Every structure is written in structure tokens, then in C-alpha cells.
Amino acid sequence: MPRIGMEPLRRKALISAAIEAIHARGMGQVTMGEIARRAGVSAALAHHYFGGKDQLLLATMRHLLSELSDEIQARLAEAETPEERLSAVIRGNFAAGQFRPAVISAWLAFYVQAQTDPEARRLLRVYTRRLESNLVHALRDLTTRERAARVAETAAALIDGVWIRRSLAEKSPDPEEAARFVEEAVRTALRRSDA
Amino acid sequence: MPRIGMEPLRRKALISAAIEAIHARGMGQVTMGEIARRAGVSAALAHHYFGGKDQLLLATMRHLLSELSDEIQARLAEAETPEERLSAVIRGNFAAGQFRPAVISAWLAFYVQAQTDPEARRLLRVYTRRLESNLVHALRDLTTRERAARVAETAAALIDGVWIRRSLAEKSPDPEEAARFVEEAVRTALRRSDA
Amino acid sequence: MPRIGMEPLRRKALISAAIEAIHARGMGQVTMGEIARRAGVSAALAHHYFGGKDQLLLATMRHLLSELSDEIQARLAEAETPEERLSAVIRGNFAAGQFRPAVISAWLAFYVQAQTDPEARRLLRVYTRRLESNLVHALRDLTTRERAARVAETAAALIDGVWIRRSLAEKSPDPEEAARFVEEAVRTALRRSDA
Amino acid sequence: MPRIGMEPLRRKALISAAIEAIHARGMGQVTMGEIARRAGVSAALAHHYFGGKDQLLLATMRHLLSELSDEIQARLAEAETPEERLSAVIRGNFAAGQFRPAVISAWLAFYVQAQTDPEARRLLRVYTRRLESNLVHALRDLTTRERAARVAETAAALIDGVWIRRSLAEKSPDPEEAARFVEEAVRTALRRSDA
DNA sequence: AATGAATGAGTTTTCATTCAT
DNA sequence: GATGAATGAAAACTCATTCAT
Numbered sequence: 001m002p003r004i005g006m007e008p009l010r011r012k013a014l015i016s017a018a019i020e021a022i023h024a025r026g027m028g029q030v031t032m033g034e035i036a037r038r039a040g041v042s043a044a045l046a047h048h049y050f051g052g053k054d055q056l057l058l059a060t061m062r063h064l065l066s067e068l069s070d071e072i073q074a075r076l077a078e079a080e081t082p083e084e085r086l087s088a089v090i091r092g093n094f095a096a097g098q099f100r101p102a103v104i105s106a107w108l109a110f111y112v113q114a115q116t117d118p119e120a121r122r123l124l125r126v127y128t129r130r131l132e133s134n135l136v137h138a139l140r141d142l143t144t145r146e147r148a149a150r151v152a153e154t155a156a157a158l159i160d161g162v163w164i165r166r167s168l169a170e171k172s173p174d175p176e177e178a179a180r181f182v183e184e185a186v187r188t189a190l191r192r193s194d195a
Numbered sequence: 196m197p198r199i200g201m202e203p204l205r206r207k208a209l210i211s212a213a214i215e216a217i218h219a220r221g222m223g224q225v226t227m228g229e230i231a232r233r234a235g236v237s238a239a240l241a242h243h244y245f246g247g248k249d250q251l252l253l254a255t256m257r258h259l260l261s262e263l264s265d266e267i268q269a270r271l272a273e274a275e276t277p278e279e280r281l282s283a284v285i286r287g288n289f290a291a292g293q294f295r296p297a298v299i300s301a302w303l304a305f306y307v308q309a310q311t312d313p314e315a316r317r318l319l320r321v322y323t324r325r326l327e328s329n330l331v332h333a334l335r336d337l338t339t340r341e342r343a344a345r346v347a348e349t350a351a352a353l354i355d356g357v358w359i360r361r362s363l364a365e366k367s368p369d370p371e372e373a374a375r376f377v378e379e380a381v382r383t384a385l386r387r388s389d390a
Numbered sequence: 391m392p393r394i395g396m397e398p399l400r401r402k403a404l405i406s407a408a409i410e411a412i413h414a415r416g417m418g419q420v421t422m423g424e425i426a427r428r429a430g431v432s433a434a435l436a437h438h439y440f441g442g443k444d445q446l447l448l449a450t451m452r453h454l455l456s457e458l459s460d461e462i463q464a465r466l467a468e469a470e471t472p473e474e475r476l477s478a479v480i481r482g483n484f485a486a487g488q489f490r491p492a493v494i495s496a497w498l499a500f501y502v503q504a505q506t507d508p509e510a511r512r513l514l515r516v517y518t519r520r521l522e523s524n525l526v527h528a529l530r531d532l533t534t535r536e537r538a539a540r541v542a543e544t545a546a547a548l549i550d551g552v553w554i555r556r557s558l559a560e561k562s563p564d565p566e567e568a569a570r571f572v573e574e575a576v577r578t579a580l581r582r583s584d585a
Numbered sequence: 586m587p588r589i590g591m592e593p594l595r596r597k598a599l600i601s602a603a604i605e606a607i608h609a610r611g612m613g614q615v616t617m618g619e620i621a622r623r624a625g626v627s628a629a630l631a632h633h634y635f636g637g638k639d640q641l642l643l644a645t646m647r648h649l650l651s652e653l654s655d656e657i658q659a660r661l662a663e664a665e666t667p668e669e670r671l672s673a674v675i676r677g678n679f680a681a682g683q684f685r686p687a688v689i690s691a692w693l694a695f696y697v698q699a700q701t702d703p704e705a706r707r708l709l710r711v712y713t714r715r716l717e718s719n720l721v722h723a724l725r726d727l728t729t730r731e732r733a734a735r736v737a738e739t740a741a742a743l744i745d746g747v748w749i750r751r752s753l754a755e756k757s758p759d760p761e762e763a764a765r766f767v768e769e770a771v772r773t774a775l776r777r778s779d780a
Numbered sequence: 781a782a783t784g785a786a787t788g789a790g791t792t793t794t795c796a797t798t799c800a801t
Numbered sequence: 802g803a804t805g806a807a808t809g810a811a812a813a814c815t816c817a818t819t820c821a822t
Contacts (some may be wrong), residue, residue, distance in 0.1 A: 004801060004805065026311035028223035031791060041267050042817045047793065105310045112307050114363060115220040115300045124363060153360075154353070154380050161356025165348075166310060168319060188384055201781080227817060238784050248817065275817080396802080416701040418613040422796060431802050433796080441794065495700045502697050504753060505690045506611035516751060528761075544770050548739070552607025555738075558699060558709060575739050579773055588822060589784065614813060632814060767785045 009051065011059075013039040014046055018060040023102035027109035032056070058119055061110045064103060065127050071095040072134060085138035086155075087183060089131070093159050094179040104167040131156055142190055155186045204246065206254075207302060208234040209241050213255040217299035222304035227251070253314060256305050258300065260322050266290040280333035281350075282378060284326070289374040290352050299362040326351055337385055350381045397439065401449075403429040404436050408450040413492035417499035422446070448509060451500050454493065455517050461485040462524060475528035476545075477573060479521070483549050484569040494557040521546055532580060545576045592634070596644075598624040599631055603645040605653050608687035612694035619639070626746075643704055646695045649688060656680040657719060670723035673767060676717070678744050679764040689752040716741055727775055740771045 017038035036046040050056040072092030079085040113120040135152035213285035231238040245251035267287030308315040330347035407428035426433040440446035460480030503510040526540035602623035619713040635641040657677030698705040712758035
């Protein structure tokens with residue numbers, strides 16, 4: 001069933017399938033076969049497009065990272081006050097598309113991968129730095145420059161921490177509630193640091 | 196040359212080897228052979244002792260959980276004031292034995308495992324609840340009961356968040372600095388919530 | 391962009407590419423993709439033209455056999471004395487077009503193929519018989535009929551033996567020197583058998 | 586069915602099986618599975634012992650080369666005159682264990698392999714040099730030193746050439762006849778070179 | 781108790797081949 | 802006529818697990 005111009009669609013389908021498969025089976029157990037089956041293509045095609053399991057996984061993470069970036073940029077574009085910018089960064093991280101069980105599984109797996117795989121680590125650093133830079137930028141007008149860095153780190157840690165903890169909680173994660181929780185905690189840290 | 200009384204030593208050696216192997220190869224790639232080789236025994240023996248790969252990995256997890264618990268309990272036993280108890284919980288989480296690259300890799304791997312494996316999830320919940328309970332207990336005398344729960348959650352998220360972020364940073368993690376950072380952030384949250 | 395009259399050119403290009411590919415990767419590892427890429431066409435087209443890998447390889451063999459035959463016939467056409475005819479056969483086998491590393495690899499590969507593949511064996515027999523017949527014919531006027539057969543076999547063995555040994559030697563093969571060596575050895579055998 | 590001390594036996598069985606399989610299927614088509622099945626073991630074991638297909642093939646050739654060497658050395662040990670030494674080298678190359686269709690297939694395949702695989706080429710050089718050295722040594726007392734080198738090369742080419750040609754002949758190869766043919770041809774070359 | 785030997789089951793990977801355009 | 806797309810089938814290779822010793 002070869003049709004022309006299918007490559008981009010197949011690639012997307014494979015990446016989506018990879019996210020679901022990682023969630024369902026766990027990163028350690030996913031096979032190219034499983035992912036390809038979910039995407040409705042042959043394992044051979046997945047290989048043809050991505051070159052191998054590791055590279056499909058990296059492509060998947062690049063995709064998630066870029067989606068996350070888009071979520072945050074879209075919110076930042078509409079933000080007008082410093083408070084809104086701060087909120088945009090936090091809420092972007094808990095956007096509906098991101099804060100889903102399957103995506104969380106992929107992120108955690110990515111953290112693990114980053115421990116050993118240099119390319120994964122590099123990608124993760126890009127995300128980390130971008131988050132920090134966004135936070136520092138938003139906080140610059142809300143406190144002194146020295147405090148901004150420290151509050152930004154607190155905020156980043158809270159985002160990651162809440163993210164992970166919520167993803168392991170019994171009930172399915174509630175993005176709105178999680179974002180609100182982080183926002184309030186950061187606001188608290190911020191007011192305190194004004195004093 | 197089997198010697199009597201070797202079993203407990205071999206079990207410990209295998210668990211340590213598992214932690215190192217997870218760090219070196221990544222959870223997805225660890226093999227019984229690799230673990231056994233690092234422990235200086237045959238793969239067949241590792242099998243014999245633990246019953247299988249999954250169970251060896253779970254035993255490793257239980258070991259880490261119990262070590263963490265011990266670190267915290269030891270510090271709590273010496274704490275006399277509520278502030279010291281709070282500090283004990285935080286610092287226990289960043290204890291030298293815990294906050295090492297290999298152990299961090301193993302912990303992250305277990306977070307991932309917990310997304311799909313019920314037994315791993317159960318074990319991780321035990322840790323989560325114990326941490327929360329320890330925190331709430333320490334905070335009870337420092338603020339109102341309602342605020343205690345919220346600050347405890349903030350503290351827990353900060354611990355996990357700082358933990359992960361530091362473990363992925365360029366420079367090798369500094370337990371003392373990390374603990375201090377979390378302590379200060381929690382103290383800030385606490386003072387603010389008094390107001 | 392199909393153009394008319396391209397087929398014969400493409401066929402030749404594919405056969406040349408096959409020879410190069412066999413040399414570069416070894417007969418066992420050649421793939422249609424590799425050959426097609428070297429010829430600058432798609433694997434599908436190579437398939438279309440030749441009907442399959444085996445048949446492309448046999449066509450390549452037929453091509454080599456026929457080139458060798460042409461080399462010898464061209465030289466025989468110009469030979470006037472029995473000695474010249476003998477020389478023509480020997481030198482034809484070491485003609486520049488034939489005695490190149492890539493072609494040598496292909497020939498050896500075909501020898502191997504001929505061990506198991508009946509069609510390849512049939513083709514190789516044609517070459518063997520033609521060589522013998524050419525030699526016997528050239529030798530007929532130089533010695534007795536009985537001796538001619540024996541010297542022809544010696545000559546044939548020397549041609550094949552020198553061919554293989556030179557092609558595997560460290561230095562790149564020197565056609566002129568190889569041909570002269572065989573010629574002299576055959577002349578020696580011939581003079582001796584006169585006695 | 587694991588029994589202790591089986592490794593050397595299995596290795597030998599696998600090498601024999603490889604020789605037969607190469608003959609039956611052709612080098613390009615042999616699979617580890619086929620070889621292992623012929624040896625009565627699992628493909629996994631073949632991998633375990635040899636590390637991969639290429640290495641099994643190299644091990645097979647090392648085995649054949651060493652057998653050939655043994656055949657020649659055994660004959661040389663019993664030879665007393667220069668003529669007997671010369672005969673020992675020639676007949677060793679056509680020894681019953683060597684001059685069998687399956688072994689011939691393996692050798693040819695090895696020649697091909699040597700075109701691209703450096704390790705195979707290295708091994709082949711060892712054989713080539715040893716053969717030449719044996720021949721020159723045997724010829725030294727039969728002619729002048731300068732002629733010895735040239736006759737040795739003729740002899741070596743004859744051995745290889747007859748070997749290959751006989752292996753492609755219709756009738757199954759006759760070692761005795763082949764050896765006699767080469768011996769006579771070499772003797773002829775030798776007598777001539779005396780003059 | 782401990783291990784080397786052995787394998788079955790499964791995974792990645794490669795390719796010739798086919799098909800729609 | 803020519804190709805990119807797609808796949809089935811088969812191969813190499815890996816590994817947890819079992820078994821005889």
C-alpha cells in the first residue's frame with residue numbers, strides 16, 4: 001500500500017505510537033514491532049525511517065520537547081504582565097497535551113536515558129536551560145536580579161517535583177490543580193523574597 | 196567452591212552490582228549476565244538466589260527504599276526540636292549514600308518502572324507516603340494543621356524536583372548544598388504560610 | 391524522467407555496478423540496493439530489468455565470460471603462427487580489462503557460485519571448454535596430438551593458478567608480467583615434451 | 586542437555602558442519618542456523634562459542650589451514666631425498682582430507698573472502714608463504730637458487746590451478762591423479778631448468 | 781552451593797521484492 | 802519507464818532461564 005508523500009504522516013504516527021507504547025509497556029520493554037503495530041506499519045518501515053530503536057526514541061523526545069516549547073511560547077505570546085509571564089511558563093509545563101500519563105511515562109524514561117545517553121542528555125539540557133531562562137526572564141521584573149535566579153530554581157524544582165509526584169499518585173493527574181499548586185508555591189516564595 | 200554463610204554476602208553483592216549496572220547500562224539494557232559478572236558470580240547463581248531478573252530488580256529497589264528509610268530514621272532519632280525533625284527528613288533524602296550518581300540512576304529507573312509495574316508502584320507509594328507522613332509530623336508543631344499538609348506537599352515536591360534537577364546537572368551533585376537549598380525554600384514557605 | 395533507448399545503457403551500468411559491488415562488499419554481502427545505488431538507479435528498476443538478484447548476477451557473469459571470449463578472439467584473429475596463437479590465448483586471459491581487482495573478485499565469486507549453482511556451473515564449463523579447445527588447437531601444430539592435450543591442461547592450470555595467486559598478492563597485479571610468466575612456463579613444458 | 590567439557594567437541598562439530606554447509610548451500614547462503622542444525626546444537630550456542638558468523642567462518646579456515654599444514658609436515662618428516670620433499674609438499678596439498686568437494690568449496694569461498702576481509706587475507710598469506718617456502722626449500726638441492734624460486738612459483742601456480750580446475754570438473758576429483766599430474770609437470774619444469 | 785553448558789523465545793535488523801503513482 | 806513507499810520473510814543476535822554435574 002505505498003502512497004506518495006506519506007513519510008511525514010508515518011513519522012508522526014510512529015512517534016505517537018512510541019509514546020503510547022512506552023506508556024503501556026514501559027521503556028525497557030517496548031519493541032519496534034509493538035510501536036510499528038500501533039502505528040499500523042511494519043517494523044521494517046519504522047527502521048527505514050528512523051534507523052533503529054534508539055533513534056526513534058530520541059526523535060520522540062525531540063517531538064515532545066518541541067511541543068512543550070510551543071505550549072510555553074504560545075502562552076508567553078499572550079502574556080502582558082510579569083505575573084502573566086510567570087503563569088504562562090508554569091501552565092505551559094502542565095498543558096493538557098503534556099500532562100498526560102503517557103507523556104509523563106515518556107518523560108521519565110527520557111530522564112533515565114539521559115543518565116547514560118549523551119544525546120539524550122544534551123536534549124534534556126536544552127529543555128532545562130530554556131525553562132530556567134524563561135523563568136528568570138519572567139521573574140526579573142518581580143524581584144531583585146539575585147533573588148530571581150534563586151526563585152527560578154525553586155520554581156523549576158517545583159514544576160519537576162509536582163510533575164513526577166502527581167504522575168505517581170493514585171488519581172489521574174489534574175493539570176489545572178497541579179499548575180495552581182505550583183503557581184501559589186512560587187508566589188509564596190516570591191512574596192517572601194521581597195521582604 | 197561454595198562456602199557456608201556466603202548467601203547473604205552474595206545477595207548484597209548482587210544488589211550493589213545491580214545498582215551499578217543500571218547506572219552504567221541503563222535500566223533497559225541491564226542483563227542478568229552483566230549484574231552477575233559485576234558481582235563476580237555466575238548468572239545462574241543470581242537466578243538461583245532471586246528467582247529471576249524482575250525479582251532481583253525489585254529486591255534492589257526494596258534495598259534502596261530501606262536504606263533511605265534508615266538514613267531518615269537515624270536523623271530523626273537524634274532530632275529534638277520540630278525544626279530539627281524537618282531538617283532530618285530533608286537531609287535524610289540527600290544523604291551521601293543516596294545522592295550518588297549510580298543510586299540516582301537506579302531511583303529514576305524505578306520511577307519509570309513504577310509507571311507500568313504494579314509491584315514497583317506499590318513499593319514507591321510506600322516511600323511517598325512515609326515521606327509525607329514524616330514531613331507532616333515534623334510540620335505539625337510549626338504551623339496549623341491545614342497548612343502543614345500543603346507545606347508538606349511543597350516540601351516533598353521540592354525534594355524530588357531538586358533531586359532530579361541536581362542529578363542531571365553538569366557538575367557532580369553536592370548533597371550538602373542541595374539539602375540547604377531545599378531547607379531554605381521550605382522555611383520560606385513555612386514563614387509565609389504563618390502570616 | 392524515463393528516456394527512450396535508456397534500457398541498454400542502464401543494463402550495462404548495472405552490470406558494471408554489480409562487478410564493483412562484488413569487489414567492494416564481497417559476493418555474500420552484495421545487495422540489490424548497493425548495486426542499484428552505484429548504477430544511479432532505484433533498486434526497483436534493477437529488479438525490473440533483470441527480474442531479480444540471481445539473474446542480475448548471472449547476467450554479470452555472462453558479461454564477463456563474453457568479454458573474456460572477445461579478448462581472446464580478437465588476439466587469435468591477428469595471430470598467424472602456432473606460437474602466436476598460443477600466446478594469444480594466454481595473453482587474452484590476462485588482458486587489461488580482465489585482470490583488474492574488481493573483475494578478479496567477480497570471477498572468484500563466480501567460481502564459488504559454480505560450486506553450488508547449476509546455471510553458474512554450466513556457464514563456467516563453457517569457459518573452461520573453450521579455453522581448452524583454444525589451447526589444444528594452438529598446440530596441435532607444436533607437438534604430438536597426445537602431448538597437446540597434456541600441455542593444454544598444464545597451460546590451463548597455470549593460467550588459473552597464476553591468475554589467482556597474482557590477484558591475491560600484496561602488490562597490484564601486473565598483467566604483462568603474469569602473461570610472460572605463463573608463456574615461458576608453457577614453452578618450457580612444450581620443449582620438454584618434444585624430447 | 587548440558588554436559589561438562591563439551592566445548593572443544595562442539596567447536597569441532599561446528600567447524601565440520603560449517604564446511605559441509607558451505608559446500609551444500611554456498612558461502613553466501615549459509616546461515617548460522619543451518620550450520621548449528623547440522624552440528625546438532627542451537628544457533629545460540631554457535632553464537633556463544635564463535636561470536637558471530639564471520640568469526641565462525643574464519644575459525645573454519647584456520648582449522649583447514651592447520652590441517653593442511655599438518656598433512657604437509659607429516660609427509661615432509663618422512664621424506665629423505667629432495668625429490669621426496671618436493672613430492673611431500675605437492676601430495677600434502679592433494680591429501681585425501683583436503684581434496685574433497687566440501688573442502689574445496691570452503692577454500693574457494695575463503696579466496697573470495699580474502700578479497701575484502703583483512704583477517705582472511707592475512708591467513709591466506711600465511712598459507713601462501715608457507716607453501717612457497719616449503720617448495721623453495723625442497724627445490725634448493727635440485728637446481729640453482731635462482732631457478733628454484735621460479736620453479737617454486739610454477740609449482741605453486743600448478744597446485745592452485747589444478748586444484749581449482751579439478752574441483753569444477755564433471756567427475757569427482759581424484760587426488761592421486763591430480764598429485765601425479767602436478768608432480769610430472771613440476772619435474773618437467775625442473776629438468777628443463779637444469780639445461 | 782555453584783557453575784558451565786545449552787537453549788527457546790523473542791528482538792533487531794536487513795533485503796529482495798512488490799505496488800501505487 | 803521509473804521510483805518512492807512498503808512489507809514479508811528470514812537472518813543474526815541476545816538473554817533469561819534451565820539443567821547436568
